[in-house]
Amino acid sequence: xxxxxxxxxxxxxxxxxxxxxxxxxxxxxxxxxxxxxxxxxxxxxxxxxxxxxxxxxxxxxxxxxxxxxxxxxxxxxxxxxxxxxxxxxxxxxxxxxxxxxxxxxxxxxxxxxxxxxxxxxxxxxxxxxxxxxxxxxxxxxxxxxxxxxxxxxxxxxxxxxxxxxxxxxxxxxxxxxxxxxxxxxxxxxxxxxxxxxxxxxxxxxxxxxxxxxxxxxxxxxxxxxxxxxxxxxxxxxxxxxxxxxxxxxxxxxxxxxxxxxxxxxxxxxxxxxxxxxxxxxxxxxxxxxxxxxxxxxxxxxxxxxxxxxxxxxxxxxxxxxxxxxxxxxxxxxxxxxxxxxxxxxxxxxxxxxxxxxxxxxxxxxxxxxxxxxxxxxxxxxxxxxxxxxxxxxxxxxxxxxxxxxxxxxxxxxxxxxxxxxxxx
Ligand code: AMP
Ligand code: GLY
Numbered sequence: 001x002x003x004x005x006x007x008x009x010x011x012x013x014x015x016x017x018x019x020x021x022x023x024x025x026x027x028x029x030x031x032x033x034x035x036x037x038x039x040x041x042x043x044x045x046x047x048x049x050x051x052x053x054x055x056x057x058x059x060x061x062x063x064x065x066x067x068x069x070x071x072x073x074x075x076x077x078x079x080x081x082x083x084x085x086x087x088x089x090x091x092x093x094x095x096x097x098x099x100x101x102x103x104x105x106x107x108x109x110x111x112x113x114x115x116x117x118x119x120x121x122x123x124x125x126x127x128x129x130x131x132x133x134x135x136x137x138x139x140x141x142x143x144x145x146x147x148x149x150x151x152x153x154x155x156x157x158x159x160x161x162x163x164x165x166x167x168x169x170x171x172x173x174x175x176x177x178x179x180x181x182x183x184x185x186x187x188x189x190x191x192x193x194x195x196x197x198x199x200x201x202x203x204x205x206x207x208x209x210x211x212x213x214x215x216x217x218x219x220x221x222x223x224x225x226x227x228x229x230x231x232x233x234x235x236x237x238x239x240x241x242x243x244x245x246x247x248x249x250x251x252x253x254x255x256x257x258x259x260x261x262x263x264x265x266x267x268x269x270x271x272x273x274x275x276x277x278x279x280x281x282x283x284x285x286x287x288x289x290x291x292x293x294x295x296x297x298x299x300x301x302x303x304x305x306x307x308x309x310x311x312x313x314x315x316x317x318x319x320x321x322x323x324x325x326x327x328x329x330x331x332x333x334x335x336x337x338x339x340x341x342x343x344x345x346x347x348x349x350x351x352x353x354x355x356x357x358x359x360x361x362x363x364x365x366x367x368x369x370x371x372x373x374x375x376x377x378x379x380x381x382x383x384x385x386x387x388x389x390x391x392x393x394x395x396x397x398x399x400x401x402x403x404x405x406x407x408x409x410x411x412x413x414x415x416x417x418x419x420x421x422x423x424x
Contacts, residue, residue, distance in 0.1 A: 004058055005030045006048050007069030010365035010384040011290035013037050015069055018297045018304040025305060029061065035375045036364025048073045051081040058087050067308065074286045075101035075147055090308045091266040092286050096257055100286035103143045103183045113256040115249055116280045120185040126170040129182060133162045139187040144169050146178030155187065190275040193234045194292045197250060198307055200316035201263040204254045208299055208323040209237035210292040211420065216339060218416045225339045226381060229417030231329045231392055232295035235424045236274060245279050265311050294363050294384045295328040329399040329418050330386040336412040338380030346409040348375040353405035359388035360402050377408050392421045
């Protein structure tokens with residue numbers, strides 16, 4: 001079969017690598033892709049938001065199955081456009097992708113269906129939000145309602161900070177139109193866990209857990225980023241936590257969406273916080289995590305096409321998910337200065353060191369080919385180096401060893417990915 005993947009990051013490279021392993025797949029296209037994806041797929045110069053052009057391309061090339069990797073096209077309704085064109089596509093329709101696209105929607109859904117999450121209020125008027133803050137407990141969390149590349153969240157320690165935050169989000173529109181509505185949420189403490197799941201509208205299958213490191217610098221200092229590294233599984237995601245989430249969170253979310261007339265198919269990414277009162281939902285995403293996909297998918301034993309097709313066909317109940325009994329760690333190699341400002345266009349060398357090395361992966365995020373055909377840096381997050389190991393410690397040592405195999409000017413990484421492993 002022929003598969004099209006929409007997206008261009010490390011997540012899409014990890015998806016493409018899994019698709020390439022499927023015995024059922026003859027040809028992979030990726031739009032727009034990147035230099036690494038280009039080694040296993042044919043990259044197509046179409047943007048992820050060019051829905052009509054993408055659907056026309058899929059028709060022309062007789063694509064059997066399209067996978068949407070990114071949130072923006074999902075929330076914009078790319079799945080609806082593909083379905084209307086009679087194309088088979090993996091991901092939630094627009095009316096279901098709102099689970100990620102609107103924080104106010106997801107909070108209201110959780111409240112209505114009794115799914116554990118932080119207490120909150122929503123506002124569309126800055127004056128009302130400012131008044132509410134006067135009596136609220138600090139620290140407090142402010143969230144712009146819409147998609148803001150994971151950056152629309154402010155954690156405020158004082159009333160002054162919180163008031164300034166409301167003005168930034170709702171009046172100065174720091175996160176654009178995402179700030180027309182805002183959620184003000186109770187601050188929670190605990191460990192964060194990312195749980196990716198496959199959903200077919202009724203049935204939900206849980207993938208192995210992971211943990212991300214969102215801050216730019218060692219010791220969780222510095223600004224929030226898209227993610228600087230991950231490990232899987234999370235040792236804090238115990239059997240008890242899993243049992244609680246299965247009873248109170250996962251299936252309830254799928255059933256709630258169905259009850260709202262918003263049948264959900266695709267991936268639901270549950271961002272959980274393990275609080276003293278039990279696991280609570282921090283956020284939902286309508287797609288795989290990046291860089292969570294880079295540690296979870298290489299450990300999945302199933303043929304990814306079987307699982308994804310079952311999601312679209314509504315037959316996921318017939319597919320048990322299986323994961324390797326090992327661990328994986330991903331260290332992101334970024335351009336120094338990310339997430340604020342950084343230079344690009346530097347040559348990436350040493351990737352041949354990964355060739356033939358079982359259990360080692362060099363996933364590309366921000367790369368492209370220059371005029372001479374050489375791989376150069378083209379983004380803040382450049383590569384995601386993933387390695388497996390028998391356990392987390394071995395995987396971490398392998399990943400940090402492999403992180404030295406590739407070079408580029410201004411290469412930057414955190415040195416404490418997986419530090420939490422030592423606290424177990
Ligand atoms: P989100 O985009 O909603 O996942 O938020 C980004 C990050 O902000 C999360 O990964 C958490 O680290 C933090 N965060 C979000 N909501 C809360 C909360 N209610 N309490 C504490 N931290 C939070
Ligand atoms: N790594 C977090 C995310 O993909 O949202």
